[in-house]
Amino acid sequence: MAKTSIVSLVILFLSLASSDDSVHSLLRDHGLPAGLLPKTVHSFSLEPSTGLLAVQLHGPCIAQYERSPVRFDQEINANLTFGSLKGVKGLTQEELFLWLPIKEILVTDPKSGVILFDIGMAHKQLSVSIFENPPDCKEDGGPELRTAAGFQEQR
Template sequence: MAFFLHTHLIQSLCFLLFLSLPFCLSSSSSSVHDLLRSKGLPAGLIPKDVKSYTLSDTGLLEVFLDGPCLTKFENRVYFDSVVRANLSYGGLIGVVGLSQEELFLWLPVKGIIVDDPKSGLILFDIVVAHKQLSLSLFEDPPDCKPQGLLKKNVRKEKGFEAQR
C-alpha cells in the first residue's frame, strides 16, 4: 500500500511539473524589456543589446551588457557592463551602473520612477537633483555604442612647443 501511494505521489508531481513547464519556459524566454513593461516602466530604459539578466526573489534586477556603452535620451547616458537596481512596480531604486551627463559632469542615476503613466513623465533621481523627462523618450530600447567612442572627462595635455 505504501509503495502504491509513493508511486502515485511521484506521478502526480511529475504531471504538475509537466503542466507548469510552458509557464517556466515562457517566463525565461521573455526579455528584460518585456519585464520592464510588465512592471509599469518603459522598455527603453535598457539598451537593445542585453546579454542576459537576472531577477531575484527580493526584486534585485541585474542586467548584463556586452560591455560599457553610451546612448542618448535627452542627454548622454553611460551604462556599465552590469546595471543593478531594485525593481518594483513603477520604479528602479538604488540604481548602480548608470550615469547621465549634466552640464559637462557625469552624475550617477540613483533611481527611476514612473508615478503616474498618464502624466507622460518619468522621474530620474540624479543624486543632486530630480529630473523629469518625457516618457516618449523611452518607448523603444536604444542602440548603445561602445565606451571607446567617448573620451569621458579626458583631456590631452600638450607642452608649450605643441601650442606654438
C-alpha cells in the first residue's frame, strides 16, 4: 500500500511540474521550432482529444525576433497538430507600426527551412532558424515600457 502511494505521489508531482523545456519539447515533437514560445512559460496543458494547447506565462511580455517584436499575452491558446498552430489567440506581431494578431503558424515542409505566419491580411514567410531557441521576453507594461525597451510606441 505504501509503495503504491509513493508511486502515485511521484506520478502526480511529475504531471503537475511543467517546465519550460516540456512545452518547448512538445513543440519540437510536433514539427515546430521551440522558440515560438518564450522562456517565461509558467505552465501549459494539452487536451489530447482536441489538440487544444493552453500556455500560461508569468505575465504579458514582448520578445524580439530579428527586427519584429512579438507580444505574448499571459495566456496563449491554439490547436496543435503536427507542423501547425491553428486558431492562435494571445499573440500579436508588430507590422508597420500596427500590432496584428497572429492567427496561424505553419511549417508545411520542414526541409524548406521556412515557417509561415498568418497575420490576417497577409502571410509572412520567415526562416525557421529564427525560432530555434526560446527568446527572452521583457515584461509588457504598456506603451511606456515598450518605448523604454526599444520598441516604438503604437500611436
